[in-house]
Amino acid sequence: MGALPTIHDVARVAGVSRQTVSNVLNSPGIVRPDTRDRVTTAIAELGYRPHESARRLRTRKSSTIGIRIDPMTDGISGSVLDRFLHALTEQAAAQGLRVMLFTATDPDDEIRQFARLRDGADVDAFVLTSTFHGDPRTEWLIANDQSFVTFGRPWGIDDMNDPTHLWVDVDGWWGLHEATTALLAQGRRRIGYIGWPSPSGTGDDRRRGWHDAMVAAGGLTDAQLTPLAIATPDGVTPGGAALRALLAGRPGVDPVDAVVCASDSLALGALIASAGSIPVIGYDNTPVAQALGLSSVEQPLDEVASGVLELLTGAHRGRPDAGPTTDPRHRLVRPRLVLRSPAPLPAP
């Protein structure tokens, strides 16, 4: 009674062989309907479930995805990973895949973890977050023929159309384009941008979204736009400082009448510093933004998760050269603008 039933027990009860039971589970098409029913009944009766480790040993597949969980560097946007993890786990489970976590102190350590998990046959695919240009992790994974997909573009030349690896990303350009356009529709004309220093793949992309929307609107020239964009490290305090600079203006540069930001952290700082005098739009739609009624650009993490799984389990099977070339090797999903009116906040 204590022992769990094995495939052999099911076979005995159903009056068939082990292999037939295995076939019912793995390729039901090749077994005759009446035997299949008999086996299914026996499985239900005994409450049998295949022993995953035995299956993994034999098939040399773990059906497990490894993903690194960050040390929660920036608290505010940390929840993006959290929501992504949830979406990924949920959708993976629906396909019989498991999600295993690991931590790493730096990229080199992460590569050691890759090796450890691969050697132990613990996972057979990885999902990478926050990749950067020339990332040693993707290079290692490619060199070692590991199956993986990144959440984030490679940001190299031509990577969009001829990527060296599979990726899913959110179209930050589109997000900031939408945000800027929405402010323009509200009659704002001098819309500033607060983002990160170049070069930053994500950051530059978002800045271009703002820039292109402003140019399309036709009010300002390229030269007039340049002083409206501020590059600063991420964080609430830098966001506040940047906004004060934009509001103050300079000789020959008028103050801005709205601001879009590359992150909710920056936007929060800007919101506080602006004292609610001008509209501010952030990025990521974090809990902070939700709580304070800050407008923000929401990343559709469900779509990102399903895109990742498609690339992992679909024709490409997590490798850039495996699938047919007709099948796109990436997914670029569109974020959604969430407009809110800020809650009243206490004065200094």
Next chain:
Amino acid sequence: MGALPTIHDVARVAGVSRQTVSNVLNSPGIVRPDTRDRVTTAIAELGYRPHESARRLRTRKSSTIGIRIDPMTDGISGSVLDRFLHALTEQAAAQGLRVMLFTATDPDDEIRQFARLRDGADVDAFVLTSTFHGDPRTEWLIANDQSFVTFGRPWGIDDMNDPTHLWVDVDGWWGLHEATTALLAQGRRRIGYIGWPSPSGTGDDRRRGWHDAMVAAGGLTDAQLTPLAIATPDGVTPGGAALRALLAGRPGVDPVDAVVCASDSLALGALIASAGSIPVIGYDNTPVAQALGLSSVEQPLDEVASGVLELLTGAHRGRPDAGPTTDPRHRLVRPRLVLRSPAPLPAP
């Protein structure tokens, strides 16, 4: 070259048998030092690592902990689970344990997931978060003799000293006692409390922390304290409403001059509604609190994680009746008060 080395390859290179290699790995004490060295060298040379699935199949242990990842209900405190996950994964890895995620829509579904993971021999222990009194999940786990530890007390009578299962929790009483005491030391006398409706194990515990500190201070009687505590659902808006009520006072009830809250969500609402006029202290030290300079009570999630692992791998092995009775079956860790001065916020 493609194939990973097996224990057999190591044995051949070292000139010993499979089992000796296995012994070097699992019980180094029983193998002679010089053979041990030879084997260790061969392992390093080949880069051998045991195939975890094969090992699990044979030993019937998975060395994997299962934990559910929540659907991110309340965004603000969601990051607590996130930080806990990170701490748990990190410390588990140090002990050769893996962490596997799963999702569930409700407690019954979660029980189905338990069964699935157990039957597949995927995990051999569970970590439960946010348990409640009479939780069907803990009952199922006990009835099915599963190894598990909860993050959160059972909240039943006598569970503290004679628990039916192993648990780790943060001492919310102590956290609110500290917060209240800190405000008393600043000269505040009429300190209000905003929390959740009774019965709520966590909530009632935190309220008692505030209550006991107030009583110890001696300024107010029990009857005078009652109107200073407000019970309301969690959230930013309810927090604001509660604070307005406390600030307005009533016939015979003077306004408060400070407030402690059961969560950062409530505290954030209170902070906004108070317009910075009185000090507010929250609970969880979430990113929002950090960003806005809101004082808060921080849960030491590293300690919680290590406590969970101790109970899981120590003498008790995740079961209430396994270890010696001298060994405590729970850990109650003390939170840390983080005092900040709020950043200036924009006016309505």
Next chain:
DNA sequence: TGTGCAAATTTGATCGTTCAAATTCCTGCC
């Protein structure tokens, strides 16, 4: 009725490891 051939099912081997039992090695002592 027998034959051919595909479909359905069964059998034997195997994945990489550890357990249990058997064997060999070594050391001390008479």
Next chain:
DNA sequence: GGCAGGAATTTGAACGATCAAATTTGCACA
């Protein structure tokens, strides 16, 4: 030198599943 007895090591079997090949079944057709 022989022998006892423990330490060190090796051997065969097993964990529970799937793969590959062998076998049996079922059906159409001559």
